[in-house]
Each structure stands twice: as structure tokens, then as C-alpha cells.
Amino acid sequence: MKIRAKLSLIIIILIAAFTAGCTDTSLQTAEESFITITDDTGIKVTIQKYPQRIISLAPSETEIFCALNTGDAGISLVGRNDYDDYPEEILSVPSVGGPQTLSIESIVSKDPNLIIATTVSDKTTIEQLRNLGYPVLIFKLNTFEDVYRNIETLGNALGLEKAAEDLVFGMKADVFEIQGMLIENENPKVMYVVSASPLYVAGNNTLQNDMIILAGGENIFSDLDGYFVTSEEAIINREPDVIILPSGHGSMDVDFKGQFLSKTELNCVSAVKNNRVYTVDANVVSRPGPRITQGLELFYRCINGETQ
Amino acid sequence: MYKRRNTIIASAGLFVLTLIVMLFSTGVGESNISPQTVFAILTDFISGRTPFWTPGEEVIVMDIRLPRIVLGALIGTSLAISGVALQSLFRNPMADPYILGISNGAALGATIVFVYGSAWAFSFYTLPAMAFIFGLSTIFLVYRVAKVGNQIPVNTLLLSGIAIAALFSAVNSFIMFTGGQNLQQIMFWTMGGLSGRGWDYVWIMLPFTIAGVIIMLSLTRQLNAMMFGEESAQYLGIEVEKLKKILLITTALITSAAVSVSGIIGFVGLIIPHIVRLVTGPDHRILIPASIFAGAMFIVIADMFARIIIAPAELPLGVITALCGAPFFLYLLRSKRGEL
Numbered sequence: 001m002k003i004r005a006k007l008s009l010i011i012i013i014l015i016a017a018f019t020a021g022c023t024d025t026s027l028q029t030a031e032e033s034f035i036t037i038t039d040d041t042g043i044k045v046t047i048q049k050y051p052q053r054i055i056s057l058a059p060s061e062t063e064i065f066c067a068l069n070t071g072d073a074g075i076s077l078v079g080r081n082d083y084d085d086y087p088e089e090i091l092s093v094p095s096v097g098g099p100q101t102l103s104i105e106s107i108v109s110k111d112p113n114l115i116i117a118t119t120v121s122d123k124t125t126i127e128q129l130r131n132l133g134y135p136v137l138i139f140k141l142n143t144f145e146d147v148y149r150n151i152e153t154l155g156n157a158l159g160l161e162k163a164a165e166d167l168v169f170g171m172k173a174d175v176f177e178i179q180g181m182l183i184e185n186e187n188p189k190v191m192y193v194v195s196a197s198p199l200y201v202a203g204n205n206t207l208q209n210d211m212i213i214l215a216g217g218e219n220i221f222s223d224l225d226g227y228f229v230t231s232e233e234a235i236i237n238r239e240p241d242v243i244i245l246p247s248g249h250g251s252m253d254v255d256f257k258g259q260f261l262s263k264t265e266l267n268c269v270s271a272v273k274n275n276r277v278y279t280v281d282a283n284v285v286s287r288p289g290p291r292i293t294q295g296l297e298l299f300y301r302c303i304n305g306e307t308q
Numbered sequence: 309m310y311k312r313r314n315t316i317i318a319s320a321g322l323f324v325l326t327l328i329v330m331l332f333s334t335g336v337g338e339s340n341i342s343p344q345t346v347f348a349i350l351t352d353f354i355s356g357r358t359p360f361w362t363p364g365e366e367v368i369v370m371d372i373r374l375p376r377i378v379l380g381a382l383i384g385t386s387l388a389i390s391g392v393a394l395q396s397l398f399r400n401p402m403a404d405p406y407i408l409g410i411s412n413g414a415a416l417g418a419t420i421v422f423v424y425g426s427a428w429a430f431s432f433y434t435l436p437a438m439a440f441i442f443g444l445s446t447i448f449l450v451y452r453v454a455k456v457g458n459q460i461p462v463n464t465l466l467l468s469g470i471a472i473a474a475l476f477s478a479v480n481s482f483i484m485f486t487g488g489q490n491l492q493q494i495m496f497w498t499m500g501g502l503s504g505r506g507w508d509y510v511w512i513m514l515p516f517t518i519a520g521v522i523i524m525l526s527l528t529r530q531l532n533a534m535m536f537g538e539e540s541a542q543y544l545g546i547e548v549e550k551l552k553k554i555l556l557i558t559t560a561l562i563t564s565a566a567v568s569v570s571g572i573i574g575f576v577g578l579i580i581p582h583i584v585r586l587v588t589g590p591d592h593r594i595l596i597p598a599s600i601f602a603g604a605m606f607i608v609i610a611d612m613f614a615r616i617i618i619a620p621a622e623l624p625l626g627v628i629t630a631l632c633g634a635p636f637f638l639y640l641l642r643s644k645r646g647e648l
Contacts, residue, residue: 101485198496199504203621221620228621229496231503233368237339238620265371265506268363 037157040119040140040149047135050159051113055079055096057126060141061116062090063289064151068163075158078110086283086291104128114157118288141288142226144175144210151290167290174293175214183216184304188241190217191271194286196245196259198229207288207295208244215300217242232265243271244302246282278302315594322601329605330381333612334373338619341365350374376502379510379569380611380625381604382517383502384576386566388584388603389524390559391577392596396531397555398462405563405577408465408556409473413446414439414567415498416480422494423487435497436512436568443564446472451556460552499624500573502611509569516565523558524596527551531592573607573626575633580606582640 033049052075056062062084065077077090082098084090096110097103102125107115115136117126126136137157139150148168155164192208194200202208203224212219220238221230245256257279266272280302285295300306335346345361349369352359359366390405398407406412417438425434453468454460484494530551533541538548566573580603581595588594610628617623 195493197504198493198501200492224618224621228618229503230620231338231372231615231622233372234338234620236364236368236372239364263504263506265367268367 035157037137037153039137039153040146041138043138045135045137047137047157048113050075051135051157052076053078053110053112053114054158055107055110055112055115056084057081057096057102057115057117057121058099059083059085059283060147060287060289061118061139061150061154063087063287063291064147064154065116066090067167067290068151068155068158068160070158070160073158073160073163075160078112079107108132108134116154141207142205143207144214144292147207147288147290147292148172150288171290171293175296178293178296178300179214179216181300182304185241187216187218188303189220189239190242190244190303191220191235191238191240192285193243193245193256193260194227196256196263199231199235200227201230202227207292208285208299211285211292211296211299212303214296215303217299217303232263235266236269240269240271241274241276242303243269243277244285244299245277245279246286247279248282276302276305310591310593315597318594319597319601322598326381326601326604326608329608330377333377333608334369336612337368337373337615339365339368341369345369371506375507375510376505376611377608379505379513380502380607382510382513383566383570383573384580384603384605384607385600386513386517386520386562386603387573387577388580388599388606389520389596390563390566392581392592392599393524393527393531393555393559394577395581396534396592397552398466399535399537400466401582402578404575405559405566406572406574408450408469408560409446409476410443410560410563411567411572412473412476412480414443414564415494415572416476416483417442418497418571419480419483419487419494422490422497423483436509439568440564443567444560446476447556447560447564459549460556496624497571498626500571500626500629501614501622501624502570503614503622505569513565513569516562520558520562521600523554527554528592528596531596535590571624571626573629575629575637576603576606579633579637579640582637586640 034046035049036044036046038044054065054070054075054077056065056077056079058081062077062080063086066087070077077093079096080090080093081102082095084093084095094106094110096106099120100122102122104125107125107129112134115126115129115134117136117138119138119140121138126138129136137153139153140146141150148171151164151168152161155161155167190212192202192212194202201221202219203226204219204222205225206227209219209222220240221228221234243260245260247256257277260266261272261277271277280295280298284291285298331343331346331350334350335341335343341361345365346369348355348357349361349366352366387405391403394403394405394407395401397403417440418435420442421435421438450465450469450472451460453472454465456464484491530541530546533544533546534548534551541548541551563577581599584595584598584602588598607625607629610632611625614623614625614628
């Protein structure tokens with residue numbers, strides 16, 4: 001009797017513990033099937049674990065998405081934006097519009113589980129998507145650190161933490177290698193021109209400012225934040241040794257270097273006198289994605305006179 | 309009472325003041341250059357003195373600041389006298405050089421160049437040429453629509469101006485939205501500015517301003533007569549319809565030229581005539597000469613602020629003129645109700 005009672009007690013306890021365990025685990029899976037991620041605008045976004053159908057609203061996000069080996073993980077890009085052009089295979093993905101001409105209907109019709117965008121993307125559309133219950137992650141991309149953080153955050157959201165870690169590690173190694181390379185002169189004065197007319201230049205807190213500094217130069221316009229319109233006299237006054245211009249911005253084929261050099265009043269600037277005005281691929285140096293380290297290498301070559 | 313001698317003295321005084329403002333503003337900017345250096349650089353070709361300044365300073369003064377200051381003065385003058393002429397023609401204090409849609413027409417021309425320009429042979433003159441042609445065509449269109457027989461009723465002119473301006477601005481938005489390129493350039497052009505304008509632009513503008521000034525100075529009596537209404541002017545022996553045509557053509561030409569080289573600089577043509585009128589009274593014989601110099605000084609000073617407020621970055625000139633102009637105009641509206 002005693003033994004039977006003990007046994008049944010043990011069985012009851014075991015059953016109780018087992019069922020308790022069961023409810024516990026089922027509760028846990030319910031909790032773990034969602035992940036909360038804070039994006040760069042400080043908004044907490046709840047995402048189903050893990051999203052399989054992604055829409056990218058910016059070329060830089062598309063490049064980061066592809067660099068995370070999402071194809072192998074079975075995660076697909078179901079919508080892209082008009083300006084995407086790299087890597088080439090994503091061109092077969094249907095576009096949902098340009099940065100300011102997004103079509104909310106075509107986004108919704110793709111039935112995405114996650115939408116990735118940047119602070120440049122159209123805010124009204126993003127607000128509407130969020131109201132409709134679609135998770136949208138917004139990334140702010142001004143510096144190299146921002147890009148690393150973007151890659152890691154997206155890795156967390158997609159369950160590809162390892163791939164993200166490897167990608168960032170590889171990029172940091174590239175940066176480290178370039179920083180260790182020979183420097184022609186100590187701190188040459190450099191400027192990056194975004195467009196010749198109006199005369200837009202890159203100031204502090206921009207991707208190109210980071211590239212100039214990491215490549216061993218000094219940005220002559222680092223006293224103001226962001227991109228701004230400046231004047232010819234400011235350029236003459238600040239005497240740049242090296243001037244870097246983009247080529248092939250977007251779909252346009254404007255000869256920025258020709259436009260810039262047609263300003264004859266700039267002939268007295270040492271960069272122009274010494275023929276040290278260079279053009280670099282606009283998409284590589286201005287798109288805050290995995291290719292910024294290639295951009296940095298282009299900057300290194302311009303600044304240290306190793307181009308052609 | 310009007311005295312010819314007083315006008316000449318006042319004009320000479322304003323002329324000297326304008327020159328001083330221009331000279332002072334040549335020294336101010338990202339890098340401050342002392343007035344002595346500026347003066348030495350400016351008189352270098354006469355005095356032939358050995359340079360004690362850097363080549364960079366000479367380029368800044370001679371090729372960058374001086375042309376934009378001279379251009380600013382020409383544009384200020386052009387917009388101010390156009391404003392005087394149109395306010396008198398419409399007998400409406402709200403009239404400004406853009407009232408008949410020149411700015412919308414010119415903006416459309418500029419947008420076409422910015423959006424489709426790279427597909428065409430793009431030369432330096434394409435942008436001003438297109439802005440000029442579109443600005444002038446707008447006025448011509450407005451004029452044709454408003455014309456009844458051999459007369460141009462002022463109200464019809466105003467209404468057709470508003471309608472055609474709205475139409476052009478819609479086409480403009482359509483091209484900007486569907487073209488999707490160079491939107492920033494278009495935005496900057498629309499806000500107006502003298503940034504990066506060299507001597508080429510001065511030579512484009514100069515003949516228009518000179519012609520405009522001569523024509524307006526020769527029409528002062530007729531403009532005075534128009535103040536009492538078209539009928540009264542007719543009784544005073546003025547050929548009103550002919551005068552209207554001359555005023556329209558002159559203002560259309562000089563405003564289109566101004567817009568084509570500097571974009572749309574708002575408020576100058578509206579407020580300068582009002583400010584000057586408060587000081588000189590409504591007599592066009594003094595109002596026009598005074599407006600010539602006041603307009604020039606206003607733009608030169610506004611452009612100086614555009615250059616220095618957030619240096620090394622530049623503000624669009626149109627922002628400064630509206631920022632100073634609008635509050636002042638509101639003040640006038642409150643304090644002088646019924647007198648404008």
C-alpha cells in the first residue's frame with residue numbers, strides 16, 4: 001500500500017511536471033516566434049521569426065540583403081526599388097517604385113513579412129505600411145559605423161547573425177588593411193564634390209568624409225555636417241590638394257569632371273594645377289552598403305596618387 | 309514739389325552709396341579680404357602695382373565675387389523697375405515682375421533642361437536660353453489670350469496670367485515627378501541665386517538692364533499720368549494702349565533675362581517700389597531713379613548674407629530676399645493700410 005501510494009504520488013508529480021513543462025515550452029515557442037528589433041529611428045518593430053519575403057526600398061539595403069547570403073537561407077527578395085542595379089541578378093525582381101514614387105499597392109500585393117528602408121525613403125508610405133501592420137525597419141546611414149550596425153541589425157532580423165558577423169568582420173579587415181598601406185603625404189587636403197552645379201560637397205558625418213579620413217586625408221569641408229552647397233571661393237580659400245568627383249550617378253551620364261573643370265576660376269587651386277582631379281564610380285563610393293570598402297580603396301588610390 | 313536738380317543730386321548720392329555697398333561686399337565672404345586689398349586688386353590694371361596679395365585672392369575678387377555682385381546689382385535694378393512699371397500699369401500694389409507668369413514659364417524651361425538636358429547637347433547657354441524663351445513665350449501667350457480687339461483690358465490680362473501660370477506649373481510638376489532626375493538642381497534654381505555666376509552672365513544681362521533703365525526713365529511722365537486711371541491719361545494726351553504694350557514688352561524682356569541668369573528671386577520687384585515710394589512719394593520722375601539703386605543695393609546686400617550666414621555653405625538668394633522682404637511687407641501692410 002505504502003509503496004503504491006508513493007509510486008502514484010511520484011507518477012502524479014511527474015505528470016504534473018511534464019504537463020507543466022509542456023505548457024512552459026509551448027508558451028516559450030509563442031514568445032520566441034516573434035523578435036523585437038529597434039531600428040535607427042528608435043522605433044521598436046516586432047517581426048515574425050524569421051521573415052522569408054522581404055522588400056527593399058533602397059539600393060544600399062538591397063546590396064546588404066544580398067551580401068548576407070539570403071538566397072542560401074531560403075529568404076527571398078520579393079520587391080525592390082527603381083534604383084537597384086547591384087548585384088545584377090536582382091534586376092529580375094519586380095520593382096515597387098522609386099524613393100519618392102513608391103506604390104503602396106504593389107508593395108502590399110507582394111505580401112512581404114519585412115520591409116527594409118532608409119531615412120531617405122518616403123515617410124508617408126512607410127507610415128501607411130506600418131498602420132497596415134507590415135513591419136518596416138528604417139536605417140540611418142551616414143558613416144561606416146552606421147553600415148556595420150545596419151548589417152548586424154538586419155542579420156538579427158533575418159536570423160543570419162553569423163553571416164552578418166562574418167560580413168562586418170571582413171569589411172573591418174579590409175579597412176584595417178587599407179589604413180596600414182603606405183601614405184604618400186601626411187594629411188593631404190581632400191574634397192569630395194557631389195555635383196558640379198549647384199556645387200554640392202560632402203561635409204562631416206558623411207560616408208565620403210569617413211573614406212577621406214580612413215584613406216589618410218583631411219576633408220577640407222569637415223567643419224559643417226552633411227552635404228551642402230558651397231561656393232568656388234570657399235574651395236580656393238581652402239586649397240584642396242586632391243578633388244574627387246563621382247561618375248555615373250544613378251541613370252544619368254553627366255560629365256561632372258568636365259562641368260567642374262569648366263569653372264576656369266578654379267585653375268589656381270593646386271589640385272587642378274597638378275592635375276589631381278579624379279572621378280570614381282558613384283555607386284561604389286556613395287551607396288552605404290557592403291561595397292564601401294571598395295569605395296575606400298578607390299579613395300585611397302586617388303589620395304595617394306595611384307590612379308592610372 | 310518736384311525739382312529736377314534735387315533728383316539729380318539724390319540719384320548721384322544713391323549711385324555713390326551703391327558703389328560703396330558693392331565695394332564693401334566684395335571684401336566679405338568665406339575669406340575676409342581687407343578693403344585696401346580689394347581696392348588694390350580692382351585698380352591693379354591701372355596702377356600696375358606689384359601684387360602683395362595671393363593669386364587665390366585675386367581670383368576670388370576678380371572672377372568670383374565681382375561678377376556676381378555686378379550681376380546682382382543688374383538683376384536688382386531690373387526687377388525693381390519692372391515692379392514699378394507693372395504696379396503702375398495694373399494700378400495694383402500686389403503686382404510684381406512675375407505677376408503674368410514669367411517665373412512659371414521660365415521654371416518650366418529650366419526644368420526641361422535639367423530633366424532632359426543630358427540627352428541633348430548641353431552647352432553653358434542652354435539653361436539661360438531656355439528659361440528666357442519660355443518666360444517670354446508665357447507673356448506672349450497671356451497677351452494673346454487677354455487681347456480684345458486692339459485693347460488689353462487689365463483684368464483679363466491678370467486672370468489669363470494666373471490661369472496660364474497655373475497650367476505651366478502643373479506641366480512643370482508633371483515633368484519633375486515623372487522625370488525624377490536632378491530634382492535638387494531644379495529646387496535650387498527655383499529658389500534663385502548668384503552662386504557660381506561668372507562674367508558671361510553679366511554680359512548676357514547688361515544690355516537688357518541698360519535698355520530697360522533708359523526706356524523706364526523716358527516714360528516717367530506717362531507713368532505719372534497713368535496713376536489717375538486710363539481714362540484720365542487718355543485725356544492728358546497719352547496713347548494708353550501703346551504705353552501698355554511698351555511696358556509689357558519691356559518688363560517681359562528684362563524680367564525674362566533676369567530669371568534666366570539667376571532663377572526666381574522673389575519679393576524684390578514687389579517690395580522695393582513700395583519702400584522707395586514711402587520715402588520719395590509716388591512721382592515716377594524720382595521713384596524710378598531711386599528704385600534703380602535701391603533694387604541694386606538690396607540684392608547685393610542679400611547676396612552678401614547668402615554667402616556668409618552659413619559659410620562655407622551658401623543659402624539660396626531667394627530665401628534671404630523673402631526672409632527679409634516678407635516681414636517688412638507685412639509691417640507695411642499693417643501700418644499703411646489703404647495707402648499702398
